[in-house]
Amino acid sequence: MSTYYKTTDMKNIDKTKPVLVTGATGYVAGWLVKKLLDEGMTVHAAVRNPNKKNKIAHLEELAAQSKGTIKYFKSDLLDEGSYTEAMKDCEVVFHTASPFTSKYKDPQKDLIDPAVKGTQNVLETASATPSVKRVVVTSSCAAIYTDAVDCAKAPGGILTEEVWNTTSSLNYQPYSYSKTLAEKKAWDLADSQKQWDLITINPSLVMGPPLNPKSNTSESFSLLKQLADGTSKMGAPKLGMGVVDVRDVAEAHYQAAFTPDAKGRYITSAHNTNFFELGKVLLPKYGAKYPLPKKPLPKWLVMIVGPMLNKALTKKFIRNNMDIEWKADNSKIQNELGITFRPLKETMEDSLQVLIDQKII
Numbered sequence: 001m002s003t004y005y006k007t008t009d010m011k012n013i014d015k016t017k018p019v020l021v022t023g024a025t026g027y028v029a030g031w032l033v034k035k036l037l038d039e040g041m042t043v044h045a046a047v048r049n050p051n052k053k054n055k056i057a058h059l060e061e062l063a064a065q066s067k068g069t070i071k072y073f074k075s076d077l078l079d080e081g082s083y084t085e086a087m088k089d090c091e092v093v094f095h096t097a098s099p100f101t102s103k104y105k106d107p108q109k110d111l112i113d114p115a116v117k118g119t120q121n122v123l124e125t126a127s128a129t130p131s132v133k134r135v136v137v138t139s140s141c142a143a144i145y146t147d148a149v150d151c152a153k154a155p156g157g158i159l160t161e162e163v164w165n166t167t168s169s170l171n172y173q174p175y176s177y178s179k180t181l182a183e184k185k186a187w188d189l190a191d192s193q194k195q196w197d198l199i200t201i202n203p204s205l206v207m208g209p210p211l212n213p214k215s216n217t218s219e220s221f222s223l224l225k226q227l228a229d230g231t232s233k234m235g236a237p238k239l240g241m242g243v244v245d246v247r248d249v250a251e252a253h254y255q256a257a258f259t260p261d262a263k264g265r266y267i268t269s270a271h272n273t274n275f276f277e278l279g280k281v282l283l284p285k286y287g288a289k290y291p292l293p294k295k296p297l298p299k300w301l302v303m304i305v306g307p308m309l310n311k312a313l314t315k316k317f318i319r320n321n322m323d324i325e326w327k328a329d330n331s332k333i334q335n336e337l338g339i340t341f342r343p344l345k346e347t348m349e350d351s352l353q354v355l356i357d358q359k360i361i
Ligand code: NAP
Pocket: 022, 023, 024, 025, 026, 027, 028, 029, 047, 048, 049, 055, 075, 076, 077, 078, 096, 097, 098, 099, 100, 114, 138, 139, 140, 141, 179, 202, 203, 204, 205, 206, 207, 216, 217, 218, 219, 220
């Protein structure tokens, strides 16, 4: 864990070679696939079931409208060797697949195993595929912190790429634990070889318009719906968090792959904000018509009703996140990869508009 930043020279990537995107059906991956296709590249889309038309229809549409080409491969994180064919001839691997859900029964089986064993499966395949030069893993700010209260405890009172999550566990915020263990596994595997280098993109909560709103599984989508479907009409808690637009996250992945001297982890977070604020920025345009939160909920009330409404809203979680400032330093990705971030209002308005247009709310 001491040599997380590789210093080997990066060879230039040949953009005429195919690139692999694992979990290509996902919310974040959708915008990355769009970017790659728009650049005229050949995308090897690794998906669990290429025959599920509702999962890939949006990718088909994107490919038809772009200069690029898409090919599908059947792969599962828990099926060893199932990425071999998809990775053939690729110089770049984008590993985005990992479960992001609060609807799990067994955290080990449903979150940790696919995240960690899946990362091992994909990265070991990279080492066995001589064409691979660079691997970009979608990690998370969840691999850096668990609760907003961790920000103040970080050196300088702010999260940076140097900080690792030490407070999540199988029993507390297991999704964060899965991302922490998976990213550590990725760096360990990167350090054990010299063929490819590793970059991690560490987004905070991703918001922004989904490309496949009808079959979206991401927790981002559930949180977005909760703001506008009436769940939050009495108000929303000021849970400290970072937020970033899905389109900026896709651009970050692209730049991480094709910027020769990109290195290490990249915090990919645009706004230090809170959950109530996400609804508040929507009020001027949508407040009259939709049941958006108009005021922050008091902590004492969330302490009483929270645990009854949502199993993730435990007393410990509320204590460690509510009315607590979230702070992360996003300067590295701006300076090294040239990423600029969209304003929060644009992100949230574009997100809600998709739900309205698709008659989801
Ligand atoms: P998502 O839409 O649910 O995408 C998850 C993807 O992982 C889907 O394509 C899913 O495939 C795939 N997957 C899950 N289990 C799999 C398995 N056993 N084998 C193969 N593929 C599997 O969620 P997302 O928000 O886009 O998340 C994508 C990545 O971003 C994840 O690594 C997540 O941790 C990371 N991330 C997300 C956020 C956020 O706020 N959304 C923030 C930080 C990091 P199916 O379509 O077949 O289910």
